[in-house]
Every structure is written in structure tokens, then in C-alpha cells.
Amino acid sequence: MVRLGLCCVFKTQPIRFRRATARHLKQFDRKEQLRRLSEIGLDNAEGLFQAISFCHEMGIGAFRVNSQILPLMTHPDVGYRIKDLPMGVEIVKRFRRSGELARSRSIRLSFHPDQFVLLSSPNPSVTRNSIAELSCQALIAQWIHADVINIHGGGLYGDRPQALLRLEKEILSLDEPIRSRLTLENDDRSYTPETLLPLCRNTGVPLVYDVHHHRVNPDRLSVSEATALARETWNREPLFHISSPRNGFQGSAPRQHHDFIDPADFPACWSGFDLTVEVEAKAKEEAVLKLKKDLFG
DNA sequence: AGCGGTCAAGTTGAT
DNA sequence: ATCAACTTGACCGCT
Numbered sequence: 540m541v542r543l544g545l546c547c548v549f550k551t552q553p554i555r556f557r558r559a560t561a562r563h564l565k566q567f568d569r570k571e572q573l574r575r576l577s578e579i580g581l582d583n584a585e586g587l588f589q590a591i592s593f594c595h596e597m598g599i600g601a602f603r604v605n606s607q608i609l610p611l612m613t614h615p616d617v618g619y620r621i622k623d624l625p626m627g628v629e630i631v632k633r634f635r636r637s638g639e640l641a642r643s644r645s646i647r648l649s650f651h652p653d654q655f656v657l658l659s660s661p662n663p664s665v666t667r668n669s670i671a672e673l674s675c676q677a678l679i680a681q682w683i684h685a686d687v688i689n690i691h692g693g694g695l696y697g698d699r700p701q702a703l704l705r706l707e708k709e710i711l712s713l714d715e716p717i718r719s720r721l722t723l724e725n726d727d728r729s730y731t732p733e734t735l736l737p738l739c740r741n742t743g744v745p746l747v748y749d750v751h752h753h754r755v756n757p758d759r760l761s762v763s764e765a766t767a768l769a770r771e772t773w774n775r776e777p778l779f780h781i782s783s784p785r786n787g788f789q790g791s792a793p794r795q796h797h798d799f800i801d802p803a804d805f806p807a808c809w810s811g812f813d814l815t816v817e818v819e820a821k822a823k824e825e826a827v828l829k830l831k832k833d834l835f836g
Numbered sequence: 837a838g839c840g841g842t843c844a845a846g847t848t849g850a851t
Numbered sequence: 852a853t854c855a856a857c858t859t860g861a862c863c864g865c866t
Contacts, residue, residue, distance in 0.1 A: 546858055546859065547858065547859040548858095548859050548860075549850080555861085556859090556861085557861075557862090558843090558860085558861055558862070559861090559862080560842075560861090560862065560863085561843080561844060562842080562863095563843090563862070563863065564842065603858070603859085605842075605858080605859055605862095606858085606859085607859085611844080611847090613844090614843095614844060614845090616844090617844095618851075644839075649861090651858045652858095653845080653846095653857080653858080653859090654846060654856090654857050654858090655844080655845040655846055655847095656845090656846090657846065657847085660847090662846090665845085665846070668844090668845065669845095669846095672845090681839075690857085691857085694846070694847045694848070695847085695848085696847090707852085718844085724858095726857085727856090727857085728847085728848055728849075728856095729847085729848075729856090770845090782858095796858095815840090817858085819858060819859095823859090825843050
């Protein structure tokens with residue numbers, strides 16, 4: 540009923556994803572930049588295949604793809620399109636192969652773009668860059684059959700209702716490949732489930748319910764109320780997040796993630812229905828496997 | 837081989 | 852004013 544998901548990287552398994560920095564690439568001419576980015580893309584597509592294989596072998600039912608899997612694609616100076624890469628065709632083939640593996644093994648794939656991707660900003664260039672980034676992730680998501688691209692509400696900019704209005708307007712004007720995958724997650728500072736749920740209902744965008752964020756940044760909803768309301772926003776299997784605080788909820792930094800998940804933090808009401816739970820814990824695959832054992836034996 | 841500085845991007849709140 | 856935190860450290864130049 541519940542499938543647990545691993546986020547982005549491995550602690551023990553020798554599966555690594557490569558990255559690049561724009562600063563470093565700038566010393567090379569364009570052809571060499573594209574050659575290097577092509578190599579990284581090819582390696583990362585292969586790494587994704589290995590990640591999915593590992594998840595299947597270990598009974599991990601979901602995997603979050605890190606947002607730098609094709610690094611610097613939207614960078615103003617060194618950015619590129621797939622067809623610019625010398626191995627572009629092969630890269631797409633490898634991603635599709637990884638996607639077919641995920642589909643055949645029922646491994647659910649998701650994206651979580653980084654903190655710069657914001658649809659509530661009053662700054663048009665921030666929004667423009669965010670949509671460009673979302674387009675790239677949606678492109679990869681189509682290749683690999685990922686059904687979730689998850690972002691936060693973003694900033695409040697001193698006026699939550701206005702920020703929510705901008706967010707809603709931007710969501711409704713997104714292209715279908717993005718909008719059909721986009722989800723919103725309650726965060727630990729600005730947007731609780733209660734503040735996002737009306738927007739989710741209006742736009743059809745599902746709520747990724749993060750119970751740790753909700754405990755750190757609560758509203759009038761109980762965990763079981765938020766769970767039930769979040770479930771209603773999904774037209775497919777819901778996807779939620781779990782993590783445990785490094786030094787307890789009463790400590791000075793309750794937001795920091797622990798290496799593992801305390802099974803007591805896993806809500807009792809998260810059972811009895813199909814659900815994906817992405818595990819946000821520093822010990823990565825070890826934490827997922829330990830939680831799986833603690834919960835399900 | 838190992839270490840420390842650095843990396844495109846936004847926003848918030850603790851210090 | 853500065854800085855860590857946010858879904859995730861990896862890369863590079865130096866010794």
C-alpha cells in the first residue's frame with residue numbers, strides 16, 4: 540500500500556551523479572563545453588538506470604531525480620538544448636531506457652526543482668527563469684515517465700494573498716507538460732497546507748503533504764485532517780514527504796533533518812490506501828531501508 | 837589522495 | 852549585516 544521513495548543520491552551505494560560548474564566550463568570554447576556537458580548527461584542517464592535498478596532490487600518504490608541531472612541547461616552563458624550536444628540522441632535514448640525500466644518495475648519517479656524555481660515572485664525575470672527551468676525538467680520527465688514536478692509556494696513578499704494570486708495565475712498559464720505534473724508542497728516557513736489547499740482545488744494541482752514541515756510550521760489542521768484534504772487533491776496516487784528532526788522538535792533547529800526516520804514520526808493515518816512517501820533523511824538509502832523494516836518488518 | 841574554497845539563480849528568519 | 856537552510860554535495864585547484 541505504501542511505497543517509500545529515495546531522494547536524489549546514495550550514501551553507501553556507489554551510484555553517483557556528476558555535475559559541472561559554469562565558472563569552470565567558461566575557460567573552454569563552446570565545442571569543448573558541449574562535449575563535457577554531453578559526457579555528463581550520458582553518465583547521468585546511465586546513473587539513473589542504476590539507481591532505478593537498485594531501488595527495484597531493494598523494494599524501494601520511488602526515486603526523486605536530482606534537478607541537476609542535465610546540469611546548467613538553462614544557464615544564460617553555458618546553457619544548451621539537447622540537440623546541441625554531440626551525444627544528444629544517445630542521451631535521450633538512455634533516459635528513455637531508464638524510463639522504461641522504471642515503468643516496467645513500477646518505480647515512481649519525481650522531480651523537485653531547487654529553491655530558485657518560484658511562481659509567486661513579483662519579479663518577472665524570476666518567474667521567466669523558473670518556467671524555463673520547469674520546461675527542461677518536464678522534458679526529461681516525459682522521457683522517463685515522471686509524473687511529479689514538485690515546488691514550494693515560494694516567498695510571501697509581505698502580502699500573502701497577492702503572492703497566492705500570482706502563483707495561481709502562473710500555474711493556470713503553464714503548458715500542459717508542466718501543469719499536468721506540477722505539485723505544491725507545504726514548506727516550513729511560509730505556506731502551510733491550509734494556505735495552499737484552496738489554490739490546489741482551484742487549479743487542480745495536487746498537494747505534496749510534508750508532515751515534518753507541517754509540524755514545524757503548523758496551522759489549524761491536524762495531521763490527519765491535512766492528510767485527508769491532501770489526498771482529495773490527487774487524481775492519482777498521492778505523494779507525501781517524511782523526515783525526522785536532527786535534535787528533536789523542541790531543539791534550536793527543528794528543521795534540520797536527521798540521518799534516519801523515527802518510525803514514531805510516521806503518521807498512523809498514512810495507511811490503508813495507496814501512497815508514495817519520499818524519505819528525506821541524510822542516511823539516504825540506508826534510512827529508507829531501515830524505515831521499511833521498522834514499519835513493515 | 838586528501839583538503840578547502842567554490843558553485844547561476846531566491847527568500848526567509850535566526851543570529 | 853551576515854548567513855544557513857532549503858530536496859541533494861560535487862568539482863576543482865592546490866598541496
